[in-house]
């Protein structure tokens with residue numbers, strides 16, 4: 001089961017990236033062209049929110065009970081979390097960057113409900129989604145990263 005959940009966590013990254021880029025494009029175009037806020041925009045932002053929260057739940061599971069989960073793993077003798085690149089990444093950097101990114105996605109989605117002019121909704125959501133995207137890109141264990149590299153797709 002653990003492997004299946006990790007594969008799902010891996011795969012959801014692509015869904016989040018596609019949805020987040022679509023959310024950014026919608027927010028940018030709405031802001032720049034002063035478009036009225038639409039139900040379609042809200043729906044895409046909502047899907048981005050749902051998939052990021054799902055990834056958060058799966059991530060929390062990996063973090064606590066996964067292969068290297070904090071509640072399951074005993075650090076090798078003499079290893080300290082912050083001095084070990086692998087554990088620092090998966091126990092501290094990856095979770096904290098991703099949690100901040102998901103908070104930003106949540107705040108971006110919430111703009112759709114705020115009683116502010118539509119152009120303000122689009123503009124604020126745009127910036128929140130852009131920062132969230134940058135944080136996700138920085139914190140994914142891409143296959144080209146040293147020490148923490150993981151495959152592009154599950155099971156590769």
Ligand code: HEM
Nearest residue numbers: 010013055056059060062063066067068090095098099150
């Ligand atoms: C947008 C949010 C996130 C994305 C895109 C993401 C992406 C990924 C990817 C691509 C992997 C590699 C999977 C593999 O080895 O096949 C991974 C691993 C992992 N993620 Fe996330 N993650 C996110 C959020 C989180 C959060 C919030 C946490 C913890 C609270 C978390 C904890 C972990 C852990 C512990 C692993 C390593 C699991 C293992 O190797 O056993 N992730 N993540």
